[in-house]
Amino acid sequence: MELIEIKHPLKEHYLSILRDKNTDFETFRICASKLSYILAIEATKKISLNEKNIETPLTETKGFNIENDSVAVSVLRAGLGLVDGIRELIPNISFGYVGVQRNEETAEPENYYEKLPVLENKNVFILEPMLATGGSLSFAIDTVKKYNPKNIQALTVISAPEGIDFIKKNHDDITLVTASVDEKLNENWYIVPGLGDMGDRLFGTT
Numbered sequence: 001m002e003l004i005e006i007k008h009p010l011k012e013h014y015l016s017i018l019r020d021k022n023t024d025f026e027t028f029r030i031c032a033s034k035l036s037y038i039l040a041i042e043a044t045k046k047i048s049l050n051e052k053n054i055e056t057p058l059t060e061t062k063g064f065n066i067e068n069d070s071v072a073v074s075v076l077r078a079g080l081g082l083v084d085g086i087r088e089l090i091p092n093i094s095f096g097y098v099g100v101q102r103n104e105e106t107a108e109p110e111n112y113y114e115k116l117p118v119l120e121n122k123n124v125f126i127l128e129p130m131l132a133t134g135g136s137l138s139f140a141i142d143t144v145k146k147y148n149p150k151n152i153q154a155l156t157v158i159s160a161p162e163g164i165d166f167i168k169k170n171h172d173d174i175t176l177v178t179a180s181v182d183e184k185l186n187e188n189w190y191i192v193p194g195l196g197d198m199g200d201r202l203f204g205t206t
């Protein structure tokens with residue numbers, strides 16, 4: 001598994017606002033959106049370009065356009081906080097959504113919602129901001145893999161070492177792009193230092 005932890009002063013700035021417990025949820029949402037652009041730029045470094053000829057006002061020259069082969073899959077509900085960057089920067093990208101929850105009886109992850117565009121032979125960007133135990137991201141990756149994508153990149157804001165190890169063990173073929181690798185999980189499976197519950201902080205719930 002390729003692990004990319006973003007090093008950039010803007011990332012440090014916006015991530016610190018997200019971590020701060022005194023940040024109100026409107027500011028939280030705006031800063032999550034800004035961070036999503038930084039994640040999107042890093043995650044799209046290797047997407048394919050088509051070459052074409054273009055005319056500037058002065059002459060002909062070589063130009064490029066992004067190949068139309070990318071799909072984003074947002075894991076509900078916190079993944080909605082990372083939609084902006086990918087949607088705004090990648091032309092014509094289609095979006096899918098998966099809802100993953102823990103089965104109360106078996107404790108196994110299961111999906112309660114799935115609406116996906118064609119994934120076969122696509123670059124798939126999975127948006128799952130908090131990689132804690134890795135259970136829901138791994139489940140989302142399994143879901144995507146059923147449809148034979150070309151490759152998968154997972155975009156997270158914060159990743160716990162425990163979650164990274166779990167994904168490495170189960171999905172060594174993916175790329176993980178994260179804004180931060182944090183210290184650990186606590187006894188309630190929250191990431192420390194983390195930012196608390198991403199979904200609650202995005203949507204103002206408790």
Ligand code: URA
Nearest residue numbers: 130132190191197198
């Ligand atoms: N999900 C969150 O929103 N926060 C955590 O710290 C762990 C999982």
